[in-house]
Amino acid sequence: MTINSAQILEELRELEKSSRLLDPDQSIRKNWLKQVDEYVTGFLSDLPNNKAYNKDHSPIDAIEEFDIADNGASLNQLLALCKKSIDGVGINPASGGHMGYIPGGGVYPSALGDYLAAVSNRYAGIFYAAPGAVKLENMLIKWMCRLMGFPENAAGNLTSGGSISNLIAIVTARDAAKVKARDFDKLVIYISEQAHHSIQKAIRIAGLSEAVIRYIPLDTQLRMSVEELENMICEDESNGLIPFLINASLGTTNTGAIDPINEIADSAEKHRLWFHVDAAYGGFFKLLPEMKEAFEGINRASSITLDPHKTLFLPFGTGAVLVKDVKSVYQSHHYLADYMQDTTNSQEEISPADVSPELTKHFRGLRLWFPLKLFGLEPFRAALKEKLLLCRYFYNEVQQIPNIEVGPAPELSVAMFRFLPEDSDPNEFNQKLINEIQSDGTVFLSSTTINDVFWIRVAVVLFRTHLGHIEYLLEDLKNRLA
Numbered sequence: 001m002t003i004n005s006a007q008i009l010e011e012l013r014e015l016e017k018s019s020r021l022l023d024p025d026q027s028i029r030k031n032w033l034k035q036v037d038e039y040v041t042g043f044l045s046d047l048p049n050n051k052a053y054n055k056d057h058s059p060i061d062a063i064e065e066f067d068i069a070d071n072g073a074s075l076n077q078l079l080a081l082c083k084k085s086i087d088g089v090g091i092n093p094a095s096g097g098h099m100g101y102i103p104g105g106g107v108y109p110s111a112l113g114d115y116l117a118a119v120s121n122r123y124a125g126i127f128y129a130a131p132g133a134v135k136l137e138n139m140l141i142k143w144m145c146r147l148m149g150f151p152e153n154a155a156g157n158l159t160s161g162g163s164i165s166n167l168i169a170i171v172t173a174r175d176a177a178k179v180k181a182r183d184f185d186k187l188v189i190y191i192s193e194q195a196h197h198s199i200q201k202a203i204r205i206a207g208l209s210e211a212v213i214r215y216i217p218l219d220t221q222l223r224m225s226v227e228e229l230e231n232m233i234c235e236d237e238s239n240g241l242i243p244f245l246i247n248a249s250l251g252t253t254n255t256g257a258i259d260p261i262n263e264i265a266d267s268a269e270k271h272r273l274w275f276h277v278d279a280a281y282g283g284f285f286k287l288l289p290e291m292k293e294a295f296e297g298i299n300r301a302s303s304i305t306l307d308p309h310k311t312l313f314l315p316f317g318t319g320a321v322l323v324k325d326v327k328s329v330y331q332s333h334h335y336l337a338d339y340m341q342d343t344t345n346s347q348e349e350i351s352p353a354d355v356s357p358e359l360t361k362h363f364r365g366l367r368l369w370f371p372l373k374l375f376g377l378e379p380f381r382a383a384l385k386e387k388l389l390l391c392r393y394f395y396n397e398v399q400q401i402p403n404i405e406v407g408p409a410p411e412l413s414v415a416m417f418r419f420l421p422e423d424s425d426p427n428e429f430n431q432k433l434i435n436e437i438q439s440d441g442t443v444f445l446s447s448t449t450i451n452d453v454f455w456i457r458v459a460v461v462l463f464r465t466h467l468g469h470i471e472y473l474l475e476d477l478k479n480r481l482a
């Protein structure tokens with residue numbers, strides 16, 4: 001079929017009418033923004049009265065009525081669905097009562113940054129396309145490098161979260177080891193039982209599932225034993241294996257234990273191993289001068305994972321990785337496709353696409369930069385210190401309840417406790433107790449099992465968690481255990 005220009009023009013006029021609906025005018029935009037703002041205002045002002053957890057999943061069924069169709073719907077309808085079926089179900093991550101797992105954040109200016117990033121849609125993967133956006137992200141990376149004592153010319157990337165950060169670090173470490181795939185089964189990786197599971201996942205995704213993983217025994221505080229680590233490395237070396245990577249946790253997810261970073265760095269240097277510090281949970285406590293000791297030696301790491309969506313209180317979808325050796329991370333991740341030949345002209349700044357698996361990416365810099373600049377660092381420091389003290393306070397006070405046993409004194413902001421009943425199985429009892437707390441949902445806690453012992457965890461990480469929540473929790477526990 002041939003189609004002449006007159007026919008094309010006629011069809012184009014029709015299509016343009018319809019396609020322009022994708023670019024609504026100012027009055028529609030203002031109206032939508034107003035509706036979203038009303039929703040947000042209601043959501044935030046209801047937070048203190050709403051539960052941290054709703055176990056009932058039935059409201060999600062209504063989502064099916066909103067499957068994708070040819071015709072548009074009204075924003076009001078969509079927001080009503082959000083309220084009922086999304087924001088009213090499961091864990092409410094914005095609630096100060098959320099103290100399970102590792103809670104996230106969601107400081108408001110990040111939403112404004114995301115709004116701007118979505119509207120202007122700067123192409124933040126490549127310096128050539130968005131020099132300002134990339135420079136801004138690199139400035140944030142440099143700030144994190146300074147904070148961790150890394151040289152400013154280290155490389156880094158704002159990732160979508162700690163898991164991808166760990167993956168980037170492990171892939172880089174693998175390539176830097178310069179070992180052929182046929183020898184992967186001789187590679188040895190040292191981690192502790194308390195390492196986050198994203199490390200094992202990254203090892204598998206990096207094609208290293210044949211590598212030997214050594215789980216270093218823990219001390220009574222659940223920290224990696226450096227003596228055991230050193231012994232294992234020596235033994236593996238003398239057996240012809242190829243030790244190449246140590247992963248330490250600066251704040252385990254489970255208990256907030258901090259592995260002895262400085263001493264592990266000694267071993268890593270002595271044996272020339274890649275030393276990765278997974279500080280996804282604990283990293284930003286470095287903002288507190290009093291935490292200096294715990295962080296000693298972190299500047300000696302080869303790479304560090306941070307998670308601004310945890311202890312920098314950002315919304316989910318913001319992680320970071322820092323890698324000291326720019327060349328290594330670049331060699332593992334850069335690629336130049338033919339169609340991208342124009343992009344190499346400028347090398348003023350390293351491009352995110354050269355140091356991560358992503359090409360096109362969300363411009364995450366704004367959601368980080370807006371809150372950091374609008375608030376300044378002081379309120380972040382105050383909130384971090386507050387979290388440490390709240391956790392300490394809980395740990396002290398919960399011991400006033402008869403028959404409560406606690407885990408190790410919290411190094412960060414996670415505490416563990418359990419109730420020891422006089423005449424029934426403690427694991428069963430505490431399982432029941434956590435079920436009751438979750439069914440109620442006013443606060444949300446989670447549990448863990450360490451050496452077959454069932455513990456209930458309190459993780460104070462949310463910027464909205466304050467003394468009132470901890471007092472409520474203590475009172476609630478007292479009542480339940482009376």
Ligand SMILES: *Cc1c(COP(=O)(O)O)cnc(C)c1O
Nearest residue numbers: 161162163196198253278280281
């Ligand atoms: C949360 C966490 C991760 C994983 O990060 P995501 O942002 O959830 O992908 C990795 N390591 C530790 C220690 C964590 O606490």
